[in-house]
Structure formats: C-alpha cells, structure tokens
Amino acid sequence: MTQPILQVSELKVYYHTSQGVVKAVDGVSFSLQKGEKFGLVGESGSGKTTTAMALMRLLNPPAFVEGGHITLNGRNLLALSEEETRRARGAEISLIPQGAMNSLNPVMRVRGHFHDTIGAHRKVSRGEDMSTTIERLLRKVGLPPDVANRYPHELSGGMKQRVIIAMSIALEPSVIVADEPTSALDVVVQMQVMATLDQVQKDLGAAVILVGHDMGLMAQFCDRIGVMYAGTLVEVAPVSQLFEDPQHPYTQLLISSLPDFETKGRFRGIPGLPPSLRALPPGCTFHPRCPKVLDRCKTVVPAYREIAPARWVSCHLYDGGAG
Amino acid sequence: MTLAYLSRRVGMLLLIIFVAVTVNFMIARLMPGDPVENAINRLVAAGGGSVGNVQEIAAAYRAELGLDESVWKQYLAYWVNVFQFDFGTSLVHYPARVSHIIWAALPWTIGLLGIATVISFSVGILLGAALGWPGTPKFVKALVPVFLLTAAVPYFLIGMVLIFFVVVTYRVFPSGGGYTFGSELRADWPTVQSVFMHAVLPALSIILSSIGSWALGMRGMLISTLGEDYITLAQARGLPKTRIFLWYGVRNSLLPQLTALAILLGHAVSGAVLVEVIFSYPGLGFRLFEAINGKDFFVVQGIVLILAISIAVAMFALDLLYPLIDPRIRYQSR
Amino acid sequence: MNVETSVQPATTERATAGAYLRRSARFFSGNKPLAAGLGLLLVVGLLALVGPSLVNHDHAKVGAFPARLRPSGDHLLGTQTQGRDVLTVMMLGMPNTLKIGLIAGGVGLAIGVLLGLLAGYFGGIIDNVVRALSDTLIILPGVAILVLVAVSVRSMSVELMAVIVASLAWMYPTRTIRAQVLSLRERGYVNVAKMNGMSGLAIVIQEILPNLLPYIAASFVGAVSGAMLASVGLEALGLGPQNQFTLGMEIYWSRFYGAILRQMWWWWAPPIAIIAFIFVGLLLTSMGMDQIVNVRLRKSS
Numbered sequence: 024m025t026q027p028i029l030q031v032s033e034l035k036v037y038y039h040t041s042q043g044v045v046k047a048v049d050g051v052s053f054s055l056q057k058g059e060k061f062g063l064v065g066e067s068g069s070g071k072t073t074t075a076m077a078l079m080r081l082l083n084p085p086a087f088v089e090g091g092h093i094t095l096n097g098r099n100l101l102a103l104s105e106e107e108t109r110r111a112r113g114a115e116i117s118l119i120p121q122g123a124m125n126s127l128n129p130v131m132r133v134r135g136h137f138h139d140t141i142g143a144h145r146k147v148s149r150g151e152d153m154s155t156t157i158e159r160l161l162r163k164v165g166l167p168p169d170v171a172n173r174y175p176h177e178l179s180g181g182m183k184q185r186v187i188i189a190m191s192i193a194l195e196p197s198v199i200v201a202d203e204p205t206s207a208l209d210v211v212v213q214m215q216v217m218a219t220l221d222q223v224q225k226d227l228g229a230a231v232i233l234v235g236h237d238m239g240l241m242a243q244f245c246d247r248i249g250v251m252y253a254g255t256l257v258e259v260a261p262v263s264q265l266f267e268d269p270q271h272p273y274t275q276l277l278i279s280s281l282p283d284f285e286t287k288g289r290f291r292g293i294p295g296l297p298p299s300l301r302a303l304p305p306g307c308t309f310h311p312r313c314p315k316v317l318d319r320c321k322t323v324v325p326a327y328r329e330i331a332p333a334r335w336v337s338c339h340l341y342d343g344g345a346g
Numbered sequence: 347m348t349l350a351y352l353s354r355r356v357g358m359l360l361l362i363i364f365v366a367v368t369v370n371f372m373i374a375r376l377m378p379g380d381p382v383e384n385a386i387n388r389l390v391a392a393g394g395g396s397v398g399n400v401q402e403i404a405a406a407y408r409a410e411l412g413l414d415e416s417v418w419k420q421y422l423a424y425w426v427n428v429f430q431f432d433f434g435t436s437l438v439h440y441p442a443r444v445s446h447i448i449w450a451a452l453p454w455t456i457g458l459l460g461i462a463t464v465i466s467f468s469v470g471i472l473l474g475a476a477l478g479w480p481g482t483p484k485f486v487k488a489l490v491p492v493f494l495l496t497a498a499v500p501y502f503l504i505g506m507v508l509i510f511f512v513v514v515t516y517r518v519f520p521s522g523g524g525y526t527f528g529s530e531l532r533a534d535w536p537t538v539q540s541v542f543m544h545a546v547l548p549a550l551s552i553i554l555s556s557i558g559s560w561a562l563g564m565r566g567m568l569i570s571t572l573g574e575d576y577i578t579l580a581q582a583r584g585l586p587k588t589r590i591f592l593w594y595g596v597r598n599s600l601l602p603q604l605t606a607l608a609i610l611l612g613h614a615v616s617g618a619v620l621v622e623v624i625f626s627y628p629g630l631g632f633r634l635f636e637a638i639n640g641k642d643f644f645v646v647q648g649i650v651l652i653l654a655i656s657i658a659v660a661m662f663a664l665d666l667l668y669p670l671i672d673p674r675i676r677y678q679s680r
Numbered sequence: 681m682n683v684e685t686s687v688q689p690a691t692t693e694r695a696t697a698g699a700y701l702r703r704s705a706r707f708f709s710g711n712k713p714l715a716a717g718l719g720l721l722l723v724v725g726l727l728a729l730v731g732p733s734l735v736n737h738d739h740a741k742v743g744a745f746p747a748r749l750r751p752s753g754d755h756l757l758g759t760q761t762q763g764r765d766v767l768t769v770m771m772l773g774m775p776n777t778l779k780i781g782l783i784a785g786g787v788g789l790a791i792g793v794l795l796g797l798l799a800g801y802f803g804g805i806i807d808n809v810v811r812a813l814s815d816t817l818i819i820l821p822g823v824a825i826l827v828l829v830a831v832s833v834r835s836m837s838v839e840l841m842a843v844i845v846a847s848l849a850w851m852y853p854t855r856t857i858r859a860q861v862l863s864l865r866e867r868g869y870v871n872v873a874k875m876n877g878m879s880g881l882a883i884v885i886q887e888i889l890p891n892l893l894p895y896i897a898a899s900f901v902g903a904v905s906g907a908m909l910a911s912v913g914l915e916a917l918g919l920g921p922q923n924q925f926t927l928g929m930e931i932y933w934s935r936f937y938g939a940i941l942r943q944m945w946w947w948w949a950p951p952i953a954i955i956a957f958i959f960v961g962l963l964l965t966s967m968g969m970d971q972i973v974n975v976r977l978r979k980s981s
Contacts, residue, residue, distance in 0.1 A: 079581075079582050109585075109586065110584060111584070112581065112582055112583065112584035113582065113585075117582065117583070118579065124575075125574060125576060126578070128580070128594050128597075129576070129598065129673075130598060130674075131593070131594075139593075143583065143584045143589070144584055176674050361812060362816045365813075369828075373832055495956070497963060498956065499959055500912060500955070503931075503955060503956065506935075506940060506948060507952065510948075514940060514943055612818070613822070617913075619917075620823070620913050620916055623917060634824070634827065634917075638827060638831055638918065639918060643832075647828065650827060653824045654824065
C-alpha cells in the first residue's frame with residue numbers, strides 16, 4: 024500500500040466548558056489514500072463535524088485538540104505555526120462547509136471571493152489571467168462565466184454551493200473536506216451538487232472526506248465509510264462490505280434501520296438515546312444500547328483493530344477469545 | 347438604485363414632512379381657545395414681551411393666520427407659509443420674523459451637531475472594531491465599562507459635568523455662547539479661534555456621550571459577524587487575518603451601524619438641543635429654550651418644525667447613500 | 681434515511697428551592713449584564729420606595745434651612761439656594777422620576793404591543809398604516825415634539841408628564857413586536873391552530889402572545905429607558921412639573937440658579953449621579969435581555 028496522503032491518529036478534541044470537559048472526539052484514527060473518497064457518518068453529536076474542523080484546524084475555544092497527530096503530505100498539521108496553517112488551508116486542504124447559504128461574503132462579488140482565495144496563496148496576476156482562471160473554475164462546476172460578476176444574494180443555494188466547490192478546487196488541494204455540503208439544499212439540487220463534486224474530484228484526483236448522516240448519499244459517493252459513535256470510530260470498511268456485512272452492532276442497527284424496498288415504510292430506529300458526552304458510560308460507550316452486550320463491554324474499552332483486510336472495528340465481539 | 351427604492355424613500359420623506367407640518371398645525375389649534383389669545387395670555391402671564399402692544403399684535407396675528415377662515419383654509423394657508431419658509435412673528439421680539447431667528451441659529455446647530463456626529467460615529471466605529479478584534483490588547487478592552495457608563499448617561503448631563511470640571515475648576519474653555527460675548531462675527535483669525543474654543547465643550551459632550559454607544563454597538567455587531575459562516579469559510583480558504591477582519595468582518599458590521607445612524611438622528615438632535623441649552627450655544631436648541639422660557643409660542647413651533655424637517659432630509663440623504671455601500675439594497679426595498 | 685433520529689434527553693432537575701436557587705445563580709452568572717443591571721435598578725427602586733418615609737418632608741420646603749450650606753453632618757448633601765435640604769429633595773424626587781418613566785414606559789409598551797400585534801398578525805392596510813406611522817414618528821426629534829405639547833399645557837404634573845412622554849414611547853415596542861409576530865405567524869403551530877378553526881383573536885392571545893413575552897420584557901426596558909430620557913430632557917428644559925420634585929427639575933433649578941458657576945456641586949451632582957445610575961442600570965438590563973432574546977432568535981432559526 025502506498026503512503027497515505029492524510030493520516031489521522033488518536034485524535035482527541037475536548038470542549039472545556041464551565042460544566043465539565045466534553046470529549047467530542049476521543050481517539051479517532053483513519054487514513055486516506057490519494058484520490059480516495061471517505062465518508063464519515065454518525066448521529067449529531069458523534070464528533071464527525073468536530074473531526075472535520077480539527078482537520079482544517081478551525082476549532083474555536085472552548086474546543087482544543089488534546090492529543091493525536093494529523094499528517095498531511097508528510098507534515099504534522101498540528102505542529103504548524105499559525106502562518107503555515109493559513110498557507111496550508113485552501114491550498115493543501117480545502118473546506119466545503121455546511122452552510123452554503125451563508126458562506127459567501129454578502130457584500131463581495133463572486134469574482135472577489137476567487138481573487139481573495141487565490142491571492143492569499145499566490146502572487147495574483149491581474150486582469151486576463153485571473154478572469155480566465157475564474158471562468159474555467161466556474162465552468163468546471165457547471166456555472167456560466169457571468170456568475171463571477173454577481174453578488175451572493177443573486178445566486179440560488181445550489182449555485183452558491185457550486186461557487187464554493189469551485190473555490191475549494193481553485194488551488195488544487197490534495198484533500199477536500201466536505202462537511203454535509205448539501206444539508207441546506209433540496210433533494211434535486213443535492214443530487215446535482217453531489218454529481219458536480221464527484222466530477223470535480225475525478226478531474227482533480229483529490230481525496231475527499233464527506234461528512235454527513237445521510238447513508239444513501241454516502242453509499243453513492245464514497246469508497247470507504249467510517250462510522251462514528253460518541254466521539255469514536257466504531258467501524259471503518261469499504262462501502263459495499265459495510266452495507267452487506269456490517270460488523271459492529273451499532274453499524275448493524277444503523278444499516279437495518281434504513282428503509283429498503285422490501286420493508287418499505289418500516290422504520291425501526293435504534294433503541295435508546297446517544298449518551299451525553301459529558302458523562303460517557305464506562306467501557307464501550309455503546310454498551311447501554313447494544314443488543315449483543317457482553318459483561319466486559321461494561322468495564323473494558325474495546326480496542327480499535329483490523330479484523331480483516333481494510334476492515335477496522337472496535338468491539339469486544341471480535342476480540343477472538345484473546346481478551 | 348432602482349426606481350422602486352427611490353420612490354419609496356421619497357414617499358417616506360414627504361410623509362414625514364406631512365406629519366410634522368400637520369402635527370405642528372394641530373397642536374396649536376387643539377388647545378382650547380384662540381391660539382393667538384392663548385399665546386399672548388401665556389406671554390402676559392409670564393410677564394414678558396411688550397405688553398402694551400397686546401391688542402396690536404393680536405390683530406396682526408389674526409389677520410396673518412386667517413383665524414376667521416375655516417380650519418381647512420387655515421391649514422392650506424399654513425402649508426403655503428411653510429413652503430415660503432414663513433413661520434410668523436416672534437411674540438417676544440415683535441416684529442422679528444421667526445424665520446429670521448431660525449436662519450441665524452441654524453448654521454450653529456448644523457455645524458456643532460454635524461461635526462460632533464461625524465467624529466463620534468467614525469471614532470466610535472473604529473474603537474468598536476478595535477474592541478471586537480481578537481488581537482487587541484487587554485487594556486484597551488478595559489474601555490468597555492467606561493463606554494457603558496458614557497453611553498448610558500444623557501448628553502447634557504455629561505455637558506454639565508464638563509462645565510464644572512473644565513470651566514469652573516480649570517478655566518480652560520469658555521462656559522457658554524458661540525463666540526466671544528459682545529464681539530462681532532468676522533472672517534478673521536481671532537473670530538475663528540473664538541468660535542472653535544466655544545464649540546469644543548459642547549461638541550465634546552456630544553462626542554463623549556455618543557461615542558460609547560457607537561463603539562459598543564459596533565463591537566456587538568462585529569462579534570456576531572465574526573461568528574458567521576462566511577468568516578469560517580474565509581479562514582478555511584486561507585485568507586490572512588487582517589483581510590478577513592476588515593473585508594469580511596468590519597465591512598459587514600458597518601451596514602447596520604449606518605442604519606442605526608439614520609434611526610438615531612432624531613435622538614441626536616434631541617440630545618443636541620439640551621447640550622446647546624447647557625452651554626448657551628446660539629443654535630436652534632438654545633433659541634428653542636429661550637422661546638420656551640419666554641412663552642414665545644410661534645418661535646417654538648417654527649423651530650420644532652425645522653428640526654423635524656432637517657432630520658427627515660438628513661435621513662433621506664443617508665438612505666440615498668446606503669445602496670452604494672450595501673449591494674443587497676439595490677434590489678430590495680427595506 | 682437519516683441517522684439523526686434520536687433526541688437528547690432533557691435534563692430533569694428536581695424543583696426544590698435549592699435547585700431553583702442554583703439554577704438562577706447559574707443563569708445570572710451566565711448573564712452578568714442582566715444581573716448587574718437588575719441589581720442597580722433594585723437598589724434605586726428600594727430607595728425610591730423607602731426614601732420618602734425616611735425623611736422629613738418639611739425639610740424640602742422653601743426656607744427650611746439657611747441657603748447654600750455645604751454638606752455637613754446635619755445636611756449630608758447640603759442645602760440649595762432656596763434653603764431646601766438637597767438629600768430630602770432627592771428622596772422625594774426619585775419616586776416621581778421613576779413613576780414618570782414607569783407609567784410612560786408602560787403606556788407606551790401597551791400601545792406598542794397592541795399595534796404591533798394588529799399590524800403583524802393582520803397585515804395588509806393595518807400593517808402599512810402602523811408601519812408608516814411608527815417609522816415616521818421614530819425619526820422625529822422626540823424632545824422637540826414633546827416640547828411643543830408641553831409648552832401648550834397649562835400646568836404640568838407628574839402624571840400628565842408621563843402621558844405626554846408616553847405618546848412618543850410606543851414606536852420601538854411596535855416595531856419589535858410587529859417583527860416578532862411576523863416571524864411567529866409563519867411557525868407551524870400557528871398554522872395548526874388556524875387549520876383547527878381557531879379564531880384570529882384566540883390565536884393571537886393563546887398562541888402568539890405567550891411567545892412574545894421575552895420580547896415584551898425587553899421592549900419594556902427600552903420603552904422605560906426612552907421615556908426617562910425624554911422626561912429628564914423636558915424637565916431640564918424647565919418643562920416638567922413646576923411644583924413637584926423630580927430629578928430632572930432639580931437639574932433645571934440648579935442650572936436656573938447658577939449652581940455650577942457658584943460651585944455648588946452638592947446641588948447639581950446628586951441628581952446627575954442618580955440619573956446616571958438609573959440609566960446604567962437600564963442599559964445593562966437591556967443588554968442582558970438582548971442576550972436572552974438573541975439566543976432564542978438563534979435557536980429558533
């Protein structure tokens with residue numbers, strides 16, 4: 024296997040609030056190959072967005088990285104200086120955020136946004152060159168060139184998100200973090216935007232981390248999926264294997280709760296409620312809701328292990344009698 | 347700027363002028379009795395004015411106001427007079443025209459209030475931006491409670507405190523008036539100097555008391571702007587801090603401040619009226635105060651109307667400026 | 681298709697007195713402006729309630745004492761030009777000043793809530809008229825208009841003053857309430873109520889009004905603050921009640937008798953200090969309320 028382009032190991036992000044420490048991300052590890060599409064799914068509060076923001080180093084107090092490494096193109100992101108981080112953002116790792124509606128500066132034309140993005144990293148050539156670059160990028164996401172001269176409020180939600188996608192590839196980064204990029208859009212536009220993202224990603228060959236909770240969307244877009252629960256990755260597997268043969272009881276419940284054509288209309292859901300991140304249960308955080316709970320689940324934290332090639336699970340069911 | 351936006355603003359201007367003129371007309375006539383009789387009775391009761399001429403003045407007034415005509419005709423006549431900038435005659439300084447008194451006082455008020463507002467708005471905005479900037483040193487942020495105090499206290503009270511400390515205790519600036527008492531206004535250096543020295547304290551009390559609220563308003567707006575999604579994305583795009591702060595943060599926080607400026611103009615004028623009184627500054631506010639004390643009803647009426655109309659016009663000007671700053675306004679009506 | 685199906689359990693806290701105190705302590709420590717503002721206002725309010733019964737009203741009469749005495753053990757704040765004891769005058773003036781502010785703010789708020797509800801809920805012509813009226817009057821120089829009214833009145837009293845000031849204290853509440861009603865009207869439960877055949881009035885009273893309470897509270901603070909500012913301004917111009925004590929009239933009299941130039945700081949400074957105190961309290965309170973209202977705004981959007 025080749026050297027991964029992005030490697031996250033034992034990442035821990037805690038929120039230090041007046042009412043205690045919230046372990047939003049508690050020891051997450053995964054890696055990304057060049058051009059790979061990786062999905063990060065989980066309920067809200069499972070730490071998927073926090074993980075994405077940690078990758079961008081855009082965590083705001085009271086959230087702090089408590090431990091772990093993020094290695095991008097061989098450099099530890101967490102050790103970079105403020106200025107080095109700024110240079111890496113947009114150029115090496117770019118973000119497509121959740122709030123497409125509100126992510127562009129309302130008093131600035133689309134052209135200005137491209138100018139700012141590119142100008143922040145390169146010496147900007149004035150006039151012609153810049154215009155052709157912007158035109159090319161807009162065309163790539165399926166927008167007419169005159170969009171460059173419009174203000175954000177003159178664009179629809181889908182168009183804004185396309186502009187943002189075009190900006191995210193402007194500097195040809197090696198990793199694109201897409202944090203629920205279609206959450207505010209209606210279904211038809213969602214599909215179009217995802218198709219655009221897919222196309223752009225193919226052209227560029229960048230790795231994508233798609234954060235979301237829509238399993239259907241994930242299945243269509245991603246190569247591999249990581250399932251998060253209460254701040255930890257419980258299972259990582261290639262898409263087809265994850266859907267056909269989920270290992271972790273949480274993933275199993277998640278997959279079986281999805282409506283399909285046979286059991287149409289029957290939505291089962293998962294019994295119980297996700298734990299409060301302030302007071303996580305001891306042992307495996309999922310044990311209070313787990314149908315296959317063992318005694319040791321209540322006291323011992325399961326290890327995150329590769330149980331088969333490319334299949335990682337953290338669950339005592341697969342300890343293989345070793346524990 | 348679209349026609350719809352423009353016509354809406356013009357309509358607003360006309361409406362304000364209409365309401366101001368009508369209210370002015372009505373208040374004088376809603377009082378029981380004949381407005382002239384009332385005005386003169388009040389004047390006599392206050393022991394002011396040229397009492398001997400009461401009947402002569404009353405007769406002149408009745409003729410001028412057409413009080414024997416129907417209310418509608420009076421109302422129409424009032425409008426005609428307003429258009430001709432004719433607000434009648436002073437009772438105290440009979441036969442001085444009210445319009446003359448207003449013309450003499452207007453430049454003082456516009457000068458004082460205009461300069462003070464421009465200074466307090468721009469400095470306040472800058473200070474507010476500095477207070478909202480994450481990199482600003484802690485000791486600057488200690489200004490916040492100071493601003494809180496000055497923002498809360500009415501203009502003229504700060505004026506009184508200023509008079510006490512600066513004039514009575516230290517005798518640096520003159521305590522009142524617009525220029526050296528008894529001198530003539532000429533376009534020479536000593537006059538300019540004297541006008542300046544006399545304006546410092548009143549201007550300072552307006553600036554001191556309004557700068558805090560501008561700074562606090564800007565700070566609040568900036569802090570909430572810095573939490574917007576487009577700030578996060580700008581960071582994610584790797585833009586330099588100062589660029590994000592100025593062009594994404596400050597730029598967007600400025601717009602609501604300008605709206606606030608338009609809305610608060612009336613408030614500022616009310617405050618300036620009192621500041622002029624405290625400093626005996628020869629602007630409209632002080633003339634208004636004199637007229638109130640002298641029961642010079644028609645002067646009061648004229649000045650109130652002029653204040654209202656000036657504000658409406660200033661606001662109209664701001665409204666025309668606004669679309670140049672906020673692209674969104676060009677296409678929507680507020 | 682969503683994973684996000686479960687809801688965070690609501691934290692249930694036992695409704696004991698201790699829990700209540702802890703909760704309010706946590707609430708106020710999270711909202712320091714509100715705690716500080718309400719604290720200041722409480723002090724002033726208590727002083728205004730208790731003050732008049734602590735002082736001898738005769739000490740506020742003309743010639744009760746020698747004129748222009750400096751502060752001393754007998755007269756903590758000295759006496760003024762007419763021989764009144766300044767401390768006594770302050771104690772008697774404070775309730776009146778607060779009374780004007782509260783009555784005017786209350787009346788202004790009532791008008792504002794009524795107009796705001798009508799305009800926001802029924803829309804159409806009513807809305808246009810209300811909006812044009814409040815937008816117009818809000819930018820007129822309040823003090824100037826009030827001056828005109830006050831000049832026309834024969835004799836001024838505390839109550840009349842309050843009513844006059846109230847006539848221009850309703851615009852801000854109207855605007856705030858109207859905007860909130862407009863957004864509430866579009867919420868699901870209002871539509872449900874409509875579909876269930878509830879009448880317009882019933883919807884306004886049962887569904888919309890309770891949701892407006894925080895905004896009404898915030899508007900009240902704003903209205904009182906505006907009314908106090910206007911009334912103190914009018915009084916400083918000499919247009920207040922001539923025969924009753926108020927803080928603003930004391931400022932007028934102290935100026936009238938040249939207290940500043942005579943360096944009688946003990947006459948002019950106390951009313952200014954108390955007024956400043958009240959206004960700081962009001963400002964902090966309204967800032968604190970803004971915090972609460974804005975959190976609601978953010979959560980509901």
